[in-house]
Amino acid sequence: xxxxxxxxxxxxxxxxxxxxxxxxxxxxxxxxxxxxxxxxxxxxxxxxxxxxxxxxxxxxxxxxxxxxxxxxxxxxxxxxxxxxxxxxxxxxxxxxxxxxxxxxxxxxxxxxxxxxxxxxxxxxxxxxxxxxxxxxxxxxxxxxxxxxxxxxxxxxxxxxxxxxxxxxxxxxxxxxxxxxxxxxxxxxxxxxxxxxxxxxxxxxxxxxxxxxxxxxxxxxxxxxxxxxxxxxxxxxxxxxxxxxxxxxxxxxxxxxxxxxxxxxxxxxxxxxxxxxxxxxxxxxxxxxxxxxxxxxxxxxxxxxxxxxxxxxxxxxxxxxxxxxxxxxxxxxxxxxxxxxxxxxxxxxxxxxxxxxxxxxxxxxxxxxxxxxxxxxxxxxxxxxxxxxxxxxxx
Ligand SMILES: Cc1cc2nc3c(=O)[nH]c(=O)nc-3n(C[C@H](O)[C@H](O)[C@H](O)COP(=O)(O)OP(=O)(O)OC[C@H]3O[C@@H](n4cnc5c(N)ncnc54)[C@H](O)[C@@H]3O)c2cc1C
Numbered sequence: 022x023x024x025x026x027x028x029x030x031x032x033x034x035x036x037x038x039x040x041x042x043x044x045x046x047x048x049x050x051x052x053x054x055x056x057x058x059x060x061x062x063x064x065x066x067x068x069x070x071x072x073x074x075x076x077x078x079x080x081x082x083x084x085x086x087x088x089x090x091x092x093x094x095x096x097x098x099x100x101x102x103x104x105x106x107x108x109x110x111x112x113x114x115x116x117x118x119x120x121x122x123x124x125x126x127x128x129x130x131x132x133x134x135x136x137x138x139x140x141x142x143x144x145x146x147x148x149x150x151x152x153x154x155x156x157x158x159x160x161x162x163x164x165x166x167x168x169x170x171x172x173x174x175x176x177x178x179x180x181x182x183x184x185x186x187x188x189x190x191x192x193x194x195x196x197x198x199x200x201x202x203x204x205x206x207x208x209x210x211x212x213x214x215x216x217x218x219x220x221x222x223x224x225x226x227x228x229x230x231x232x233x234x235x236x237x238x239x240x241x242x243x244x245x246x247x248x249x250x251x252x253x254x255x256x257x258x259x260x261x262x263x264x265x266x267x268x269x270x271x272x273x274x275x276x277x278x279x280x281x282x283x284x285x286x287x288x289x290x291x292x293x294x295x296x297x298x299x300x301x302x303x304x305x306x307x308x309x310x311x312x313x314x315x316x317x318x319x320x321x322x323x324x325x326x327x328x329x330x331x332x333x334x335x336x337x338x339x340x341x342x343x344x345x346x347x348x349x350x351x352x353x354x355x356x357x358x359x360x361x362x363x364x365x366x367x368x369x370x371x372x373x374x375x376x377x378x379x380x381x382x383x384x385x386x387x388x389x390x391x392x393x394x395x396x397x398x399x400x401x402x403x404x405x406x407x408x409x410x411x412x413x414x415x
Pocket of ligand 1: 030031032033034035036053054055056060061062063064126147148149177178179180181182183203204205289309310311312317318323324327
């Protein structure tokens, strides 16, 4: 096996899955993550399709099953918290033959991380400041000042990828913004006292909450903004202020949820954007997950597709016995057309993602009341099956 020493930037879903498979296939991966510890937080994700298949190959299904949120239904509520429509989630799971979980992003990240395997070096609290590559190796200078050589480098550092910026150029060349912002955080001592995922809308805005074990509640906000907002990615105080001003007069439980925002430790806020690139690699450096092909929240599949890309990238490196030129090319050939289709289908939801009027909210509630699971499945669920992608055994 050639090119065994591989640095991965980012310990998110893509980076940890890649480290798992590279280690398993006989490589020597290391991870650099700019947070001081594994990042917590994030909304609840639907976990099905090809990502489920990868998790099965990783033998982490029993662990994921234990943290499956397993909520009974999705309910649309009005400002008095009265149910106005609902969707039975258990029937949907049955349609997928039980091959579906709803997981908190942080539970998924933790379980993959715990399964990476012995001996993988993980550097927390540092980032890459400079990258130089030659025919023979990649030289990386960390912000902390250290310089190290690796055979290959993979950017798995998310929508605002540092590796992509340093190697391919500014984010603005690749980011397509779809007119929404999203935020998520966990709060204590708040519960709606049910086992449902409760969703509330006013025109152009949506809030959902789910309470686990009585009093830990995860929130999930989305609002429309035709223009991109101006703030720094590390300026959490400013992001909290934006969210407050968007929702403080929106009614329902919004004031109470927002009153707890200052004590949250896992606040997440970002634009709903996709990343579209001509190529996912340059020389000895490749991108995986949101860094290379972010499908956005609109796809509902960012995490599962991050895992699938990581599996294919590691598998192709194994199959090419470390010949990165062959492996990176194959990774694109096998996975890029599929990802482009997923991005396109996600884009088609962009305009209708959040109802834009009270009539639109009423109509959405009525439709969900009337729709049977078989119609929902035809409309939405078949695309979650990813049946057009056949995962290779490596
Ligand atoms: C804490 C958190 C909460 C999230 N919550 C939501 C949500 O509520 N809704 C939603 O739609 N999406 C959310 N996401 C994004 C979602 O997880 C991804 O779209 C999806 O899982 C694909 O994962 P990824 O590994 O490619 O990227 P990510 O999950 O974004 O992981 C990227 C990792 O790289 C690290 N990183 C970033 N910059 C650097 C750097 N310069 N050097 C080293 N490491 C770096 C990050 O800290 C992170 O650990 C969240 C991501 C995180 C990290």
